[in-house]
Amino acid sequence: xxxxxxxxxxxxxxxxxxxxxxxxxxxxxxxxxxxxxxxxxxxxxxxxxxxxxxxxxxxxxxxxxxxxxxxxxxxxxxxxxxxxxxxxxxxxxxxxxxxxxxxxxxxxxxxxxxxxxxxxxxxxxxxxxxxxxxxxxxxxxxxxxxxxxxxxxxxxxxxxxxxx
Amino acid sequence: xxxxxxxxxxxxxxxxxxxxxxxxxxxxxxxxxxxxxxxxxxxxxxxxxxxxxxxxxxxxxxxxxxxxxxxxxxxxxxxxxxxxxxxxxxxxxxxxxxxxxxx
Numbered sequence: 001x002x003x004x005x006x007x008x009x010x011x012x013x014x015x016x017x018x019x020x021x022x023x024x025x026x027x028x029x030x031x032x033x034x035x036x037x038x039x040x041x042x043x044x045x046x047x048x049x050x051x052x053x054x055x056x057x058x059x060x061x062x063x064x065x066x067x068x069x070x071x072x073x074x075x076x077x078x079x080x081x082x083x084x085x086x087x088x089x090x091x092x093x094x095x096x097x098x099x100x101x102x103x104x105x106x107x108x109x110x111x112x113x114x115x116x117x118x119x120x121x122x123x124x125x126x127x128x129x130x131x132x133x134x135x136x137x138x139x140x141x142x143x144x145x146x147x148x149x150x151x152x153x154x155x156x157x158x159x160x161x162x163x164x
Numbered sequence: 165x166x167x168x169x170x171x172x173x174x175x176x177x178x179x180x181x182x183x184x185x186x187x188x189x190x191x192x193x194x195x196x197x198x199x200x201x202x203x204x205x206x207x208x209x210x211x212x213x214x215x216x217x218x219x220x221x222x223x224x225x226x227x228x229x230x231x232x233x234x235x236x237x238x239x240x241x242x243x244x245x246x247x248x249x250x251x252x253x254x255x256x257x258x259x260x261x262x263x264x265x266x267x
Contacts, residue, residue: 002166003165003166003169006166006169006170006173007169009173010169010172010173010176013173013176013177014176017176017177017180017200018180020180020184020193020196020200021180021183021184021187021188026190026192026193029192029193029196030192030196033196033199033200036177036200036203037203040177040203040206040207043170043173043207044207044210046166047166047170047210047211047213047214048214049210049213049214049221049222049225051222052206052210052222052225052226055225055226055229056229059229059233060199060203060229063233064199064232064233064236067236067237067240068192068195068196068240071192071240071243071244072192074244074247075192075243075244075247075253119166119214120214120217122213122217122218122219122222126219127219127222127223127226129219130219130220130222130223131223131226135223138227142227142230142231145230145231145234146230146233146234149234149237149238152238152241153237153238153241156238156241156242156245157241157245
């Protein structure tokens with residue numbers, strides 16, 4: 001059962017990766033990346049890491065992918081007239097993959113008990129205890145790094161304003 | 165068997181990420197490939213954590229998420245600046261970086 005689920009996830013990641021390699025529009029690429037990130041979060045759930053699975057959805061699909069979408073929207077050159085089609089063109093392939101992901105979710109939560117046979121679930125409590133216990137200084141260093149990144153991004157845009 | 169398949173998924177993600185970086189010319193796709201590489205590393209860290217029943221793998225993944233987000237924010241800002249200065253978002257536009265600076 002578990003093997004079947006992971007094989008299905010592998011299939012989804014393979015197909016979305018193949019789609020990433022061939023699509024032309026960056027927006028379609030971002031959608032396909034989102035599909036593979038969702039599949040990865042289910043894989044993390046299977047590996048007994050529910051905290052990281054939730055973080056994957058929130059951070060990657062929620063923040064990083066939206067960052068990509070903003071960058072794509074800002075990068076796209078304006079005034080490019082396209083033909084209007086009935087359906088959006090990049091629609092079908094991600095839709096099929098989303099249906100496959102739903103199948104995986106149904107299979108995953110359809111029978112709960114025999115999932116954690118060899119893999120123990122390590123919940124958010126122990127992860128948080130590790131983050132703010134032995135790894136406290138590393139966490140603070142990452143916070144400092146994020147602050148420095150904010151300063152760097154602001155500096156890049158500031159020079160932009162000076163030039164023009 | 166589960167962990168082996170997980171490592172296969174990680175290898176697949178790594179191959180797709182490297183192929184995106186090497187084959188595509190659009191800089192956005194290059195950044196998507198870098199994100200896939202980060203995700204392959206995260207899958208391997210989680211597989212290790214699951215193998216030895218330790219929370220350290222998840223801690224490593226949390227740090228990797230923060231680092232990849234930071235790197236991506238900076239790179240996207242640079243990408244917007246490249247678009248503004250050089251007028252394109254392809255790898256080929258970056259070959260002209262030196263001449264543009266000289267003017």
